Amino acid sequence: MTTPYSRRAQSARVCRSLRWLSMLLLGVVLVSTAVQAAPAAEKAPISSTIAVIGAGDMGQALGNLWAAAGYRVIFATRHPDTLGDVVERAGHGARAATVADAIEQAGIIVLAVPYAAEPAIARAHAVAMKNKVLVDVDNAFEHRDGKIATKAEAVGEAIYSARLFEGTRFIRAFNLNSAHSFPTPAMVESADFEVPYTVNDDSVRPMAEALIHDTGGTPVYEGGLENAREY
Template sequence: MKIGIIGSGNIGGTLGQHWAKAGHEVMFSSRHPEELKSMAEKVGAKTGTVEEAAAFGEVILLAIPYGKVPDLAKQIGSLDNKILIDVANPYPQRDGNVAQKVIDDESQTATGYVASQFPGAKTVKAFNSIYFKVLEEKAFRSGNDRIAVQVCGDDEQAKQTVKRLIEDIGFAPQDLGDLSRGVLFEPDAPLYNQNLKIAEAEKLLSQIK
């Protein structure tokens, strides 16, 4: 599968390298793609501009600061029929008014806002609630030893694709349902940054439903 990485830092860079090792075609992007060549060459991936990565990917991983989302939407335009994996979390101290407005608006989840910026995309929330060091060090496990990655989305087919991508790199998808269920693993929520094995994560979920 072709995966475009928008934001190739701790989360995006780590996931992109894992997916390339798992056999997917990956393009890393940033404002300075030439700085990504060393990382990309290690795993046989490509580099490009943000616009090139958006055009390249069947799946787009959005791993940029939350406050940058509106500007990015204007920059790259439509992502019609592409799967958009939203990794971003709203932190007002970093992301300013964009984050604060979303947090204050009880009618909208953090990922619901991101989805509204890319209305043609099939948005799936995942990987926002796991520490990047865990992504680095505990990938490619099997069975009950896998760390849970929470996932939710309104498009069932898109969500199944993302769940397979989670499994491809040795994590266990924990399907919470539709996009509104993202509130369970946003910052300060019960499942946020727990980094639990799948059985432990399912036990915790059963206690908070």
């Protein structure tokens, strides 16, 4: 014969079992959801990924600031395995890759190389860069870059480079700033300097101004690339 007490005890055991089962099922669902979501969380949007081609002083100065501002920064050279110190200094998830791999993963490409290197980069990668944002910070110097500097200066460096990388959303900016003039990430909020820029497509202006703001600079729009003749 089952007493009221035993019935209540049995009912309590059933309730505890049901609660335990519910918690177990909830845990399985949460773990499953986390596992499924993990790859998506690790993969940053291509539109916020910046491939900095060149890891010299200028490339590092800009890349470090953008990494601290929340962009996913990839430093790209022919020998990415030598960039351990560069990546470590940038922090914030920055990494190194070959030029081809970095371009494939990024929506924003930054050229921070000697000007004479641009034609070779264009021959190898211009097709992969089409429709992407290309920020050119390079300056041409005849004593360093040779005849290409003379050719570029004849039509304007921005126009010459944009022709090399036809089909890109081209921004000419930062080339009036020395690498050592940029603030540290900790000093961005108090920085006070202007960055003139020109574009070949007005739709890219918001991106240009965001990139400039995130280095601590104040954007100064100068119009189309033909207006970059002096810089």
